Amino acid sequence: MLAARSALRRRWLSAAGAGTGSVQPRGPPRLSPHVVDLRSDTVTQPCPAMRRAMARAAVGDDDYGEDPTVNELQRVAAGTLGMEEALFVPTATMANLIAVMCHCQRRGAQVILGRDSHLHVYEHGGVAQVAGVHSQALPDLPDGTFDLELLELTVREAHGSRYHPRPELVCLENTHSSAGGRVLPLAYLQQVRGLADRHGLQVHMDGARLMNAAVAQNVEPARITQHCDSVSLCFSKGLGAPAGAVLAGRRDFVAEAWRMRKLLGGGMRQAGVLAAAALVGLEHVGVKLRRDHDNAWRFAEGIQELNLPLCSVNLMAVETNIVMVNISGGCPSPAELCEHLRAVSREELAKTGHAVSVLLFPWSAHTVRAVWHCDVSARDTELTKKKLEFVARKCQEKLTLGLRPTPPSVGGA
Numbered sequence: 001m002l003a004a005r006s007a008l009r010r011r012w013l014s015a016a017g018a019g020t021g022s023v024q025p026r027g028p029p030r031l032s033p034h035v036v037d038l039r040s041d042t043v044t045q046p047c048p049a050m051r052r053a054m055a056r057a058a059v060g061d062d063d064y065g066e067d068p069t070v071n072e073l074q075r076v077a078a079g080t081l082g083m084e085e086a087l088f089v090p091t092a093t094m095a096n097l098i099a100v101m102c103h104c105q106r107r108g109a110q111v112i113l114g115r116d117s118h119l120h121v122y123e124h125g126g127v128a129q130v131a132g133v134h135s136q137a138l139p140d141l142p143d144g145t146f147d148l149e150l151l152e153l154t155v156r157e158a159h160g161s162r163y164h165p166r167p168e169l170v171c172l173e174n175t176h177s178s179a180g181g182r183v184l185p186l187a188y189l190q191q192v193r194g195l196a197d198r199h200g201l202q203v204h205m206d207g208a209r210l211m212n213a214a215v216a217q218n219v220e221p222a223r224i225t226q227h228c229d230s231v232s233l234c235f236s237k238g239l240g241a242p243a244g245a246v247l248a249g250r251r252d253f254v255a256e257a258w259r260m261r262k263l264l265g266g267g268m269r270q271a272g273v274l275a276a277a278a279l280v281g282l283e284h285v286g287v288k289l290r291r292d293h294d295n296a297w298r299f300a301e302g303i304q305e306l307n308l309p310l311c312s313v314n315l316m317a318v319e320t321n322i323v324m325v326n327i328s329g330g331c332p333s334p335a336e337l338c339e340h341l342r343a344v345s346r347e348e349l350a351k352t353g354h355a356v357s358v359l360l361f362p363w364s365a366h367t368v369r370a371v372w373h374c375d376v377s378a379r380d381t382e383l384t385k386k387k388l389e390f391v392a393r394k395c396q397e398k399l400t401l402g403l404r405p406t407p408p409s410v411g412g413a
């Protein structure tokens with residue numbers, strides 16, 4: 001049986017030409033492009049130091065509170081965030097949901113959040129599905145803030161009527177992802193705090209990218225979170241860890257959060273292997289994120305200086321690691337532009353000397369999103385700028401000839 005199987009394997013290998021060098025490629029050799037992945041800061045690979053820390057991590061059963069590395073991460077994170085305690089959870093989505101579940105204790109309570117916030121749009125309505133909480137979604141202004149008059153009016157109206165659900169919580173997002181990584185001003189946070197106190201509301205901050213905000217404002221994260229009752233922080237974005245987030249707040253809040261994590265199935269056991277990576281992610285975080293912000297800014301500025309057809313960037317809106325590129329004219333669409341940027345051609349190689357596949361995210365009807373992170377270098381940033389220039393000019397040439405720009409079919413990633 002074994003002999004028959006290995007004969008079969010030998011025959012298959014020789015038919016495939018494996019190991020013999022006998023396979024002749026048909027047509028011109030494929031381009032193997034250099035890939036720059038800017039779709040999100042969630043795509044990072046754990047760095048060698050992280051992998052070493054994970055391999056060496058001391059672990060225990062965290063459900064019994066016996067994982068020393070998780071305990072250490074929770075202690076460090078609470079200190080960094082200026083909160084009494086922190087709880088390690090699998091994702092920022094779970095951290096946000098637990099926060100809502102803990103703050104909104106009454107059935108049918110209302111959470112006030114941004115219409116474009118991650119919590120409202122991308123977390124499967126967990127606040128309704130799981131927490132049984134009603135969402136009052138307010139428009140997010142372009143800088144990621146709420147109109148404070150509207151916020152106050154909304155709360156007053158609800159409090160003044162026995163027909164309205166009762167607001168108990170305001171959720172903020174900092175940095176604000178769909179606004180393009182905008183940082184909430186400290187004075188604004190203070191005003192929200194004042195408003196919440198006047199009306200007996202709690203404030204939760206979705207701080208998945210809180211560290212980016214702190215770096216951009218050049219303040220300790222605790223200066224930002226002093227205006228909040230709780231905050232979530234994600235380790236698998238700019239911090240480069242493979243998974244995990246924390247939810248931080250007062251001691252009694254975190255004790256309740258522990259129960260909710262258990263309810264949601266988020267209690268992990270030897271989670272120290274993940275916490276170890278997060279601890280490495282927190283080391284020198286300011287330096288690492290500053291580099292991402294600088295690269296994002298260099299790219300945005302470069303695109304504006306090139307004065308490209310079809311593409312532009314609002315430099316005033318570039319504050320952290322996210323750049324929204326505006327696409328004018330409707331052709332190519334954001335999705336088509338992303339296809340052009342992903343594909344590589346021999347013409348690109350001949351004209352620019354590079355074969356680069358750039359991955360961006362088609363964000364809205366008129367924008368594509370580029371997010372910088374620790375796996376994107378200054379050279380990658382320069383190559384991305386060149387690629388966008390090449391693609392934008394090529395598309396414009398076609399449009400001038402009355403042709404529809406179609407992405408080349410050669411190569412790609």
Ligand SMILES: Cc1ncc(COP(=O)(O)O)c(C=O)c1O
Pocket residue numbers: 042090091092093094118119173175177206208209234236244245
């Ligand atoms: C602002 C914001 N909050 C929360 C999340 C959810 O993070 P996770 O993927 O860890 O659940 C994301 C993810 O992209 C995010 O951008």
